Amino acid sequence: xxxxxxxxxxxxxxxxxxxxxxxxxxxxxxxxxxxxxxxxxxxxxxxxxxxxxxxxxxxxxxxxxxxxxxxxxxxxxxxxxxxxxxxxxxxxxxxxxxxxxxxxxxxxxxxxxxxxxxxxxxxxxxxxxxxxxxxxxxxxxxxxxxxxxxxxxxxxxxxxxxxxxxxxxxxxxxxxxxxxxxxxxxxxxxxxxxxxxxxxxxxxxxxxxxxxxxxxxxxxxxxxxxxxxxxxxxxxxxxxxxxxxxxxxxxxxxxxxxxxxxxxxxxxxxxxxxxxxxxxxxxxxxxxxxxxxxxxxxxxxxxxxxxxxxxxxxxxxxxxxxxxxxxxxxxxxxxxxxxxxxxxxxxxxxxxxxxxxxxxxxxxxxxxxxxxxxxxxxxxxxxxxxxxxxxxxxxxxxxxxxxxxxxxxxxxxxxxxxxxxxxxxxxxxxxxxxxxxxxxxxxxxxxxxxxxxxxxxxxxxxxxxxxxxxxxxxxxxxxxxxxxxxxxxxxxxxxxxxxxxxxxxxxxxxxxxxxxxxxxxxxxxxxxxxxxxxxxxxxxxxxxxxxxxxxxxxxxxxxxxxxxxxxxxxxxxxxxxxxxxxxxxxxxxxxxxxxxxxxxxxxxxxxxxxxxxxxxxxxxxxxxxxxxxxxxxxxxxxxxxxxxxxxxxxxxxxxxxxxxxxxxxxxxxxxxxxxxxxxxxxxxxxxxxxxxxxxxxxxxxxxxxxxxxxxxxxxxxxxxxxxxxxxxxxxxxxxxxxxxxxxxxxxxxxxxxxxxxxxxxxxxxxxxxxxxxxxxxxxxxxxxxxxxxxxxxxxxxxxxx
Numbered sequence: 001x002x003x004x005x006x007x008x009x010x011x012x013x014x015x016x017x018x019x020x021x022x023x024x025x026x027x028x029x030x031x032x033x034x035x036x037x038x039x040x041x042x043x044x045x046x047x048x049x050x051x052x053x054x055x056x057x058x059x060x061x062x063x064x065x066x067x068x069x070x071x072x073x074x075x076x077x078x079x080x081x082x083x084x085x086x087x088x089x090x091x092x093x094x095x096x097x098x099x100x101x102x103x104x105x106x107x108x109x110x111x112x113x114x115x116x117x118x119x120x121x122x123x124x125x126x127x128x129x130x131x132x133x134x135x136x137x138x139x140x141x142x143x144x145x146x147x148x149x150x151x152x153x154x155x156x157x158x159x160x161x162x163x164x165x166x167x168x169x170x171x172x173x174x175x176x177x178x179x180x181x182x183x184x185x186x187x188x189x190x191x192x193x194x195x196x197x198x199x200x201x202x203x204x205x206x207x208x209x210x211x212x213x214x215x216x217x218x219x220x221x222x223x224x225x226x227x228x229x230x231x232x233x234x235x236x237x238x239x240x241x242x243x244x245x246x247x248x249x250x251x252x253x254x255x256x257x258x259x260x261x262x263x264x265x266x267x268x269x270x271x272x273x274x275x276x277x278x279x280x281x282x283x284x285x286x287x288x289x290x291x292x293x294x295x296x297x298x299x300x301x302x303x304x305x306x307x308x309x310x311x312x313x314x315x316x317x318x319x320x321x322x323x324x325x326x327x328x329x330x331x332x333x334x335x336x337x338x339x340x341x342x343x344x345x346x347x348x349x350x351x352x353x354x355x356x357x358x359x360x361x362x363x364x365x366x367x368x369x370x371x372x373x374x375x376x377x378x379x380x381x382x383x384x385x386x387x388x389x390x391x392x393x394x395x396x397x398x399x400x401x402x403x404x405x406x407x408x409x410x411x412x413x414x415x416x417x418x419x420x421x422x423x424x425x426x427x428x429x430x431x432x433x434x435x436x437x438x439x440x441x442x443x444x445x446x447x448x449x450x451x452x453x454x455x456x457x458x459x460x461x462x463x464x465x466x467x468x469x470x471x472x473x474x475x476x477x478x479x480x481x482x483x484x485x486x487x488x489x490x491x492x493x494x495x496x497x498x499x500x501x502x503x504x505x506x507x508x509x510x511x512x513x514x515x516x517x518x519x520x521x522x523x524x525x526x527x528x529x530x531x532x533x534x535x536x537x538x539x540x541x542x543x544x545x546x547x548x549x550x551x552x553x554x555x556x557x558x559x560x561x562x563x564x565x566x567x568x569x570x571x572x573x574x575x576x577x578x579x580x581x582x583x584x585x586x587x588x589x590x591x592x593x594x595x596x597x598x599x600x601x602x603x604x605x606x607x608x609x610x611x612x613x614x615x616x617x618x619x620x621x622x623x624x625x626x627x628x629x630x631x632x633x634x635x636x637x638x639x640x641x642x643x644x645x646x647x648x649x650x651x652x653x654x655x656x657x658x659x660x661x662x663x664x665x666x667x668x669x670x671x672x673x674x675x676x677x678x679x680x681x682x683x684x685x686x687x688x689x690x691x692x693x694x695x696x697x698x699x700x701x702x703x704x705x706x707x708x709x710x711x712x713x714x715x716x717x718x719x720x721x722x723x724x725x726x727x728x729x730x731x732x733x734x735x736x737x738x739x740x741x742x743x744x745x746x747x748x749x750x751x752x753x754x755x756x757x758x759x760x761x762x763x764x765x766x767x768x769x770x771x772x773x774x775x776x777x778x779x780x781x782x783x784x785x786x787x788x789x790x791x792x793x794x795x796x797x798x799x800x801x
Contacts, residue, residue, distance in 0.1 A: 023306055024349045026692040030302025031353035031393065033685045035386050036364050037295035039357075039372055040678070042382060044283050047195045047270035051130040053230055057266040058237075060085075060227040061275045064528065065258045075226055075269075076100060076277035079217040081261065082122075082227045084251055091240065094230040096121065096128045099209060101279065101509065103474050103625070105172035105654070106183070106202070108158040114474055114657050115154075117201045119279075120177055120209040125149075128230045135165050136187025142205040146171075148183040149203040151191045164188060171204075175475035175503075175625065176224075176511075178208045194371060197270040198280030220251070220259075221514050223528070226279050228266065237263060286752065287675050291682070297438050298686045299389065303396055304431045305693035306345070346394035367677040369670065428697050432730070433737045435690040436774050440741035441748065442683035444770035448749045448762060449676050455608075455760045456669055462603025463506060464543035464630065468661035469640070470505055471627045471647065473654045480622050483535070486650050487627070493646070495632045495639045500541035501624035503533035506605040507665035508626075515616055517566075517574045517596065518585040529570050529614035532605070535621035539565070539600065541630055548579035549598030552619050559619050562594030568602045570614035589618065607668035608758040628661065687777065694781045698730065719787070726786040727779065734778045738771040745770065 048054055062077035082095045098121035105114050125131075126138035133141075134152060141149050148169060155164045168182045183204060192199040216222040240263065248260065264273060271283045365371055473479045479486060487499040504510040513531040516524045532538075536552045536559070547568060552559045564587050568579055576582040579599035587596055602612040631639060644656045709722055717725075746762060753759040 020345065022692060022695070023345055024352060026305045026689050027302045027346065027349035027393070028352035028356060029685055030298050030305075030689055031350060031386075031390065032356035032360065033682055034295045034299045034389055035353060035357050035382075036360065037291050037682065038382065038385055038389075040364070040368055040370070041288055041292060041295075042385075043195060043370055043372065044271065044288055047197055047283070048266055050193055050195070051266070053128070053130070054267055055265075056231050056233070056235065057128060058229050058231060058263040059266055059269065060229070060261050061264045061273075062223075063260045063262070065260075073275040074223075074277040075273070075275045075279065076223055077225055077227055077261070078220050078223055079225045080220055080251070082225070082229075084247070085227070085229060088247055088250070089240065089243070091232045091235045092229050093232055094124050094127050095227065096124045096230075097206065097225050097227050098122065098125070098203075098279075099177055099206070100224050100226075100277075101200075102174050102177060102204070103472070104174045104178075104204075105474050105476075106158065107170040107172075108167070111158055112655055113157065114472065114655060115201055117199065118174075119198075119200050119203055120174075120206050121203045122206045125203065128228055131192060132190040134188045134190060135163070136185075138187060141187035142203060143207070144184075144186075145205060145207040145211045146181045146183050147186045147205045147208075149187040149189060150185055151189055151201050153191050154201045155185070155188045173475050173477060174204075174209075175623070176213070178204070178212045181208075183208075196280070197266075197278070197282070223512055229263070281671070284671070284675075284755075286755070290752070291678065294442070294679075294682050294686060298682065298689060299393065301435050301438070301686060301689045301693060303393055304435065305689060306342075343394050346390065350390045367674065367681060369674050429733055432694060432697055432733050433740070435693050436734050436737035436778065437741040437744070439687045439690045439777070440738055440770045440774045441745040442686055443773050444742070444745040444767050445749055445752075446680050446683050447766040447769055448745075448753070448760070449679055451760050451766065452753060452756065453669065453672060453676055455758075456672070456756075457666065459608065459758065461506070461665075462544065462601055463605075464541075465506070465662045465665055467631045467633065468542075469629045469631055469643065470659055470661050470664065471629070472625065472657045472659070473627065473651065474657075475503075475623070475625050476651065476654050478653060479627075479651050480624055482650070483621055483624065483627075487537070489646055489650060490627075490629055490643065493639075493642055495636065495642075497630040497632060498537065498541040499627065499629050500537035501535045501621055501627050502538050503620070503623045503625050504531075504605075505626050505628060505661060505664075506542075506603070507607075507661070507668055510605070513589055513616060513618070515587060515589040517582070517587045519575050520581070524586065524588070525574060527573060527614070529566070529573065529616045530605070532615060532617045533620040533623040534617050535624065536619065538628075539617070541628060544603055545601040547599050547601045549583040549596070551598055556597075558594070559597070561592060563597040563619060564589065564592075564594065565598040565600060565617040565619075566596060567600050567612065567615040567617075569612050570616060571599050573614040589616065592618075604758070609668075609756050611757040691777055691781045694730065694778060695784075698726070698782050698786065723783065723786040727782045730778055730782045731775065734774055738774060742767045742771070 051057060059075060060077055060081060061073055061075060063071050063073045065071050079097065082097045085092050086095045098119040100119075101116070102118040102120060103114065103116050104118050105112065107113075121142060123140070123142040125142060126133065136149070141147065148171075150158075150164060158164070158169060159167060164185045165188070167185050169185065171178070171181055171183045173180050210217055216224070244261065264275070269278075269282075271285055271288075273282060361372055483501055487501065490496050490499045511531050512528045514526055514528055515531075516526045519525050534552075536554055539546070539551045548571075549565070552563065552565065556563070566582070571577075571579045571582045574582065574585075582596050582599060585596050587594060600617065604612060605615065606613070629643065633639070640658070643658075647654075647656045712722060712725075745767065749762060753762075
């Protein structure tokens with residue numbers, strides 16, 4: 001019996017190669033898209049799960065309430081909280097702290113690199129985290145000052161195939177954290193897995209930091225540390241939270257009750273944390289939901305298409321069913337036969353889907369910015385999910401056509417009076433509305449995503465970002481001592497308009513600074529705005545507008561020690577809605593005191609995901625890390641070559657590390673561009689599969705109306721008239737889909753846009769493009785099949801009458 005099923009199934013597949021190909025390709029693309037999305041989601045949800053004690057690791061989230069009762073939550077915090085937690089809470093078994101990310105120049109002989117992903121970390125790092133050690137003793141690796149742990153790729157970069165253990169690297173200044181010195185390599189670990197919420201290329205011992213800045217490790221006001229704790233198996237978070245107020249009171253950690261903290265599970269760090277100042281990148285649960293929904297819709301559309309295309313051939317196979325029933329075939333045998341045929345198609349589609357995934361995986365990696373190992377494709381979890389999807393898809397997609405075809409009555413079929421049920425027609429039309437409604441939502445979503453990302457790139461940020469070449473010299477003492485001479489040398493180049501220096505530029509790391517400013521009531525109030533340490537030329541060079549007071553000037557020597565400029569948001573934070581009112585008010589900050597001399601217009605020094613935060617611009621050129629050069633034209637190779645030559649002659653000890661400000665600022669939106677690429681790609685696949693579904697329904701309708709079309713042609717109907725007859729019903733369905741989809745798209749994309757503090761307003765034309773595109777796609781798909789039906793010879797359709 002099974003042999004007979006296989007033989008008949010093969011004959012039908014081979015006889016109808018076109019139908020079989022469309023069905024298999026549509027379902028294969030659906031399954032492949034679904035599997036790729038499963039891989040992506042599985043990777044996103046796997047972050048930090050490789051740590052042995054993953055369920056017992058928590059981190060401290062610091063919260064601070066400002067004068068406007070706005071609570072800011074940051075992962076970045078203070079040093080004393082770590083030892084205090086270990087001492088006061090028996091359930092805290094271990095603590096590891098590490099600094100904010102550090103930029104440091106490392107050198108081995110002629111090999112010099114500026115490392116941007118380095119942390120100063122406690123020696124307890126390997127007691128809490130589970131990074132695989134390849135060489136060295138993890139227990140003592142970070143105990144002594146000026147010791148370093150390198151990842152395998154970093155060790156190879158500096159030492160090649162030599163054993164790096166015991167060798168030294170010459171380290172430059174780590175501003176605010178460590179003086180230059182020789183770092184002894186004490187351990188090598190495997191490269192940190194990419195599914196980690198923070199990654200690094202090297203770890204330096206925290207005792208190096210302590211040796212240079214021992215005072216700040218007892219300060220509850222100096223922020224530069226991430227604190228992670230390992231708790232006992234019996235740890236109860238609710239009980240722990242009840243003890244926090246007493247803990248803060250004991251250590252006098254909360255000034256005026258405004259400082260607080262709570263614990264966050266490490267497994268929530270990547271996907272579920274809303275805190276600021278993260279040690280690495282974070283994911284988006286919302287994006288995962290969007291991709292999961294798109295994946296399910298693609299699979300659903302593929303199943304519907306499969307069923308539609310199968311039932312569209314029902315008229316073609318109706319006589320076969322009638323004859324087989326007339327000669328004794330049972331209802332059960334017919335169901336099994338058609339189920340077997342459909343499952344054979346699903347099985348072939350599944351194999352093709354796996355092949356497509358293997359072919360498309362490199363492209364998916366490029367789109368997603370991830371590396372998917374082959375093991376992730378064929379591991380038990382992924383394979384089980386895929387097998388489950390294929391099985392469920394096969395049963396659903398095969399059952400409906402099998403039961404429909406097996407239900408045909410032989411008498412009606414053989415007499416030619418067979419008609420399909422009206423309920424089936426309504427179901428198929430409803431599915432077309434759903435398919436095109438989804439397509440319209442995806443097209444509108446694509447328009448809005450592109451428009452928002454265009455807005456991110458072209459909106460006025462309040463500063464000059466184009467044609468700005470930024471040299472990162474990493475606080476080099478030799479450069480900072482000769483800063484004015486270096487700037488003046490650059491200014492003599494014919495393509496250089498202006499030059500400035502600063503510790504931070506928009507889009508890069510910046511510290512926060514405890515700052516007291518006099519309020520309207522005459523009270524000195526301490527708050528912690530962001531801080532840019534700049535030179536005199538920074539504000540005019542960056543094109544930042546003054547709204548009150550004046551900028552720093554060489555005409556006022558006192559500016560170097562007794563003046564400060566803030567932005568509008570900072571003025572409001574201290575209670576001055578009119579920026580002019582804060583001019584002349586007293587301030588103290590990091591050992592300096594004086595008067596506020598100016599207020600700049602708010603500019604977006606962070607991404608447009610965030611509102612402009614309070615900012616102080618402190619005149620401190622000797623703390624600079626960057627030189628910013630405004631050019632006549634950007635990306636001119638000759639100009640860059642001349643600047644590099646000048647730099648090499650002035651600072652031969654520092655590599656010429658440069659970028660353009662617009663490019664570095666754009667890197668903040670890498671996750672958004674990644675979302676755009678993935679969303680657009682899978683939206684395209686969903687629309688393509690929806691077109692196959694429409695093709696199936698048009699084919700089915702044309703078959704149902706074959707005799708009607710023949711009679712109309714005999715009576716003189718034109719080809720255009722018949723095309724119009726067949727197309728009009730489907731255009732109505734698409735119009736209904738447009739009416740349903742536009743409100744859904746407006747609501748869904750509104751939710752997505754709320755992730756940005758500054759976003760576009762959705763315009764009617766975005767939805768208009770989606771509607772017109774859907775109509776065009778429908779007309780193209782329907783038109784082809786309608787033209788084919790209209791041109792058919794009426795003799796062929798009427799000869800059995």
